[in-house]
Amino acid sequence: MPALRPIDRWFIDEVLPHEPAFLEAARRLERDADAAHDLVQEAFARLFAMDGWASIAYPRQYVLRMLRNMSIERLRRAKIVEFQRISDIEDFDVEDDTPDQFRIASGKDLVGRVRTALNAMPERCRTVLIRRRFDGQPPREIARELGISLSTMEKRLARALVLLSRALDTVEPKDVHEGPGIVQRDDAATG
Amino acid sequence: MAEFPTPSIIPCRTCPPQDQQGGHAAGRHDISVIRPSDREHLAEEAAQWLARLELGTADRDAFERWRSRSPAHAIAFARVQASWEQFGNASGAENGIASPAPISRRALMRAAMAASIVGVFAGGGILTSRAYAWDRAETGVGETKSVRLPDGSTAMLNTDSAIAWKMDGERRVVRLGRGEVALDILPGTDTLSLESAGLRARLSAGRFNARLKAGALDVMVLKGEAHGETQALHSAQPDNRAGAYHTLLLTSGTPSVRAASQQQMAETLAWQNGEILFQDEPLSAALDEYNRYLRNKIVIIDSDLAGIRVGGRFTSTDPSAFLDALRTSLDIEVQPADGNYLLTRKK
Numbered sequence: 001m002p003a004l005r006p007i008d009r010w011f012i013d014e015v016l017p018h019e020p021a022f023l024e025a026a027r028r029l030e031r032d033a034d035a036a037h038d039l040v041q042e043a044f045a046r047l048f049a050m051d052g053w054a055s056i057a058y059p060r061q062y063v064l065r066m067l068r069n070m071s072i073e074r075l076r077r078a079k080i081v082e083f084q085r086i087s088d089i090e091d092f093d094v095e096d097d098t099p100d101q102f103r104i105a106s107g108k109d110l111v112g113r114v115r116t117a118l119n120a121m122p123e124r125c126r127t128v129l130i131r132r133r134f135d136g137q138p139p140r141e142i143a144r145e146l147g148i149s150l151s152t153m154e155k156r157l158a159r160a161l162v163l164l165s166r167a168l169d170t171v172e173p174k175d176v177h178e179g180p181g182i183v184q185r186d187d188a189a190t191g
Numbered sequence: 192m193a194e195f196p197t198p199s200i201i202p203c204r205t206c207p208p209q210d211q212q213g214g215h216a217a218g219r220h221d222i223s224v225i226r227p228s229d230r231e232h233l234a235e236e237a238a239q240w241l242a243r244l245e246l247g248t249a250d251r252d253a254f255e256r257w258r259s260r261s262p263a264h265a266i267a268f269a270r271v272q273a274s275w276e277q278f279g280n281a282s283g284a285e286n287g288i289a290s291p292a293p294i295s296r297r298a299l300m301r302a303a304m305a306a307s308i309v310g311v312f313a314g315g316g317i318l319t320s321r322a323y324a325w326d327r328a329e330t331g332v333g334e335t336k337s338v339r340l341p342d343g344s345t346a347m348l349n350t351d352s353a354i355a356w357k358m359d360g361e362r363r364v365v366r367l368g369r370g371e372v373a374l375d376i377l378p379g380t381d382t383l384s385l386e387s388a389g390l391r392a393r394l395s396a397g398r399f400n401a402r403l404k405a406g407a408l409d410v411m412v413l414k415g416e417a418h419g420e421t422q423a424l425h426s427a428q429p430d431n432r433a434g435a436y437h438t439l440l441l442t443s444g445t446p447s448v449r450a451a452s453q454q455q456m457a458e459t460l461a462w463q464n465g466e467i468l469f470q471d472e473p474l475s476a477a478l479d480e481y482n483r484y485l486r487n488k489i490v491i492i493d494s495d496l497a498g499i500r501v502g503g504r505f506t507s508t509d510p511s512a513f514l515d516a517l518r519t520s521l522d523i524e525v526q527p528a529d530g531n532y533l534l535t536r537k538k
Contacts, residue, residue, distance in 0.1 A: 045262035
């Protein structure tokens with residue numbers, strides 16, 4: 001198991017699962033998909049740079065509030081301010097501080113994505129991934145049985161991981177069930 | 192198939208955006224923001240690091256340097272790690288899969304359960320005795336071992352530890368006989384019951400670290416919830432539930448719940464990685480910890496050494512770097528004797 005620091009463990013368990021909701025919120029704040037991605041990425045970067053992350057009681061609400069505040073910061077720095085956007089952001093409603101429920105993309109969806117990703121990846125990458133992750137086979141044994149070097153196996157496993165991550169990361173905000181706390185704009189889904 | 196770039200420094204300062212889509216694009220970028228193409232590049236590097244770590248070919252120092260270059264690097268690594276974990280969870284208990292097709296059915300069932308059950312606690316029912324044998328796993332001094340349980344959950348045993356488990360679809364029981372175990376629990380129809388020395392905790396889906404020490408069961412929650420049960424059945428204690436980043440301490444008396452310190456969490460994650468972490472601890476406490484992993488024990492002879500504060504990250508099964516550090520930076524004499532290491536003050 002690779003080296004995870006407490007903050008990495010926390011980020012993976014408590015923050016990353018809510019990314020679809022963050023992206024959706026960011027789209028309503030920023031209105032274009034690239035800017036929304038940047039906003040979320042920057043919020044994550046700030047989390048990694050701060051002390052006291054462990055005391056954040058409701059990471060989901062915390063990040064949503066961060067997004068809103070950062071969006072206002074950005075607006076203030078911009079040379080040309082669109083008035084419509086100011087009122088949009090003022091309308092943006094962070095969910096109230098009810099405890100997080102597990103509103104992550106459904107497991108069914110996850111399995112479908114994993115399966116699609118597995119089917120789509122080259123056989124040689126899939127083989128290494130499955131032997132290592134499912135079977136827990138020791139690396140040297142895999143290398144010997146496949147007749148490849150460890151460095152070749154490294155490349156194949158890395159490639160498999162890239163393809164897998166890409167398949168699992170492609171988040172469609174529409175797939176996420178939002179709670180009643182968020183005000184839906186009419187054009188939110190088209191962003 | 193694209194070849195992988197060797198890890199290199201990614202420029203985190205953005206160049207001017209190449210294709211501007213709207214009038215408000217100028218000035219919206221911050222230094223910490225990286226372009227999508229860089230993000231993709233970082234994702235590939237992160238995947239390569241994870242592959243190396245998984246295959247045991249990684250240079251740990253080089254990895255740490257890479258990860259600490261910027262938050263974007265740390266995020267990229269966390270993302271690929273999360274995918275790796277999700278992938279494992281989607282596959283569940285399925286073993287020896289030769290093609291992707293057979294994964295889906297059982298995983299789908301598990302996913303359906305996951306959707307409805309997470310975080311729900313059922314009351315502690317009377318244990319029904321059923322004729323299932325207990326399965327066991329144990330480790331000797333200096334060993335660690337990872338075991339996949341029948342429900343797809345995993346248990347990782349630390350040095351000198353023993354667990355037994357019994358699972359019949361609905362009821363899941365894990366017994367900690369001695370030592371320490373990290374549990375990564377998948378959702379089931381009910382909580383998982385963790386038992387040890389007459390103590391019991393009910394664990395939701397999540398990630399836990401349980402250690403049996405001097406008759407007390409210490410459960411750290413990294414994700415999910417632990418619910419302590421006392422000897423008296425169904426006693427309604429208000430403070431016996433520990434959520435994420437808390438520890439639940441069960442003794443023969445009243446259970447207690449405390450916030451876990453970052454130090455405790457870091458130490459817990461360190462052992463799963465074959466490392467031992469000291470953060471400003473008295474030498475005597477550090478040695479108690481280190482000796483858990485060593486057949487040849489380190490022993491303090493001059494008792495005034497016991498209170499010296501020590502810190503650092505070491506390989507748990509090989510104390511040579513640790514002993515070197517004692518020798519060179521603390522003026523402590525290390526003498527091998529009868530297979531042990533004796534510590535005295537340098538004259």
